[in-house]
Amino acid sequence: VAKDLGLQLPALRDHGFRIVSEGRTQYFALHVKTGHLVTAERIDREQLCERMQQCVLRCELIVEGEM
Numbered sequence: 001v002a003k004d005l006g007l008q009l010p011a012l013r014d015h016g017f018r019i020v021s022e023g024r025t026q027y028f029a030l031h032v033k034t035g036h037l038v039t040a041e042r043i044d045r046e047q048l049c050e051r052m053q054q055c056v057l058r059c060e061l062i063v064e065g066e067m
Contacts, residue, residue: 001061002035009035016064021057028059 002012012035019028019037029040049055 001030001037007035009033018062018064019059020062021059027057030061 001017002009005012007015009032012030013032017030019026019030019040021027025041027039027041027043029038030036031038043057045055048057
């Protein structure tokens with residue numbers, strides 16, 4: 001995420017980023033030491049998309065403050 005936004009890691013921590021997923025469970029998180037998007041919870045495809053061939057999890061990255 002840091003690389004995609006063209007930010008250094010200290011700037012990433014200073015901006016106050018949040019990852020927001022659909023629904024109650026937050027499946028993704030931002031690792032502040034590396035700037036990588038990581039899984040925060042176990043993702044069970046059979047439970048989430050039991051009868052769908054294509055399974056998509058959407059999330060948004062919210063940046064607090066100006067970039």
